Amino acid sequence: MVRKCISCGTREDMIRFENEAFIVEHAGLKAKIEGLSGWRCGDCDEVEFDARSAKRYAAAGDKLVLQDRDRQRQEIRRIRRRLGLSQVAAARLTGGGHNAFSRYERGEVTPLPAVVNLFRLLDKHPELLKELV
Numbered sequence: 001m002v003r004k005c006i007s008c009g010t011r012e013d014m015i016r017f018e019n020e021a022f023i024v025e026h027a028g029l030k031a032k033i034e035g036l037s038g039w040r041c042g043d044c045d046e047v048e049f050d051a052r053s054a055k056r057y058a059a060a061g062d063k064l065v066l067q068d069r070d071r072q073r074q075e076i077r078r079i080r081r082r083l084g085l086s087q088v089a090a091a092r093l094t095g096g097g098h099n100a101f102s103r104y105e106r107g108e109v110t111p112l113p114a115v116v117n118l119f120r121l122l123d124k125h126p127e128l129l130k131e132l133v
């Protein structure tokens with residue numbers, strides 16, 4: 001069986017690999033997935049997983065996205081409480097509607113990076129809150 005790389009268009013055939021470990025990363029989180037198989041381009045290193053391996057690789061990535069969302073959800077709640085803000089008061093400060101924080105903290109909605117960044121800043125410098133309210 002011969003495979004060509006669709007990524008770089010080299011004339012070389014892709015090279016078969018079996019049972020390799022890959023690291024998947026998301027937002028600083030990492031997971032190792034063992035036993036993946038597929039084809040690799042010798043020129044550009046592009047990898048084409050077999051169907052079962054592709055599914056496992058994608059599932060590991062999805063899991064990291066959920067882990068990151070959970071971590072962020074807890075972080076937002078911790079900082080809001082530390083600042084002594086109710087969910088409504090926090091939403092008034094950052095916009096997004098009066099339910100925004102209960103939705104962030106239940107993990108229903110991902111807050112904008114601007115909200116997360118503001119809260120991280122206030123976590124380090126809580127005295128700046130009085131400049132905002």
Ligand SMILES: [Zn+2]
Pocket residue numbers: 005006007008009010041042043044045046
């Ligand atoms: Zn290639």
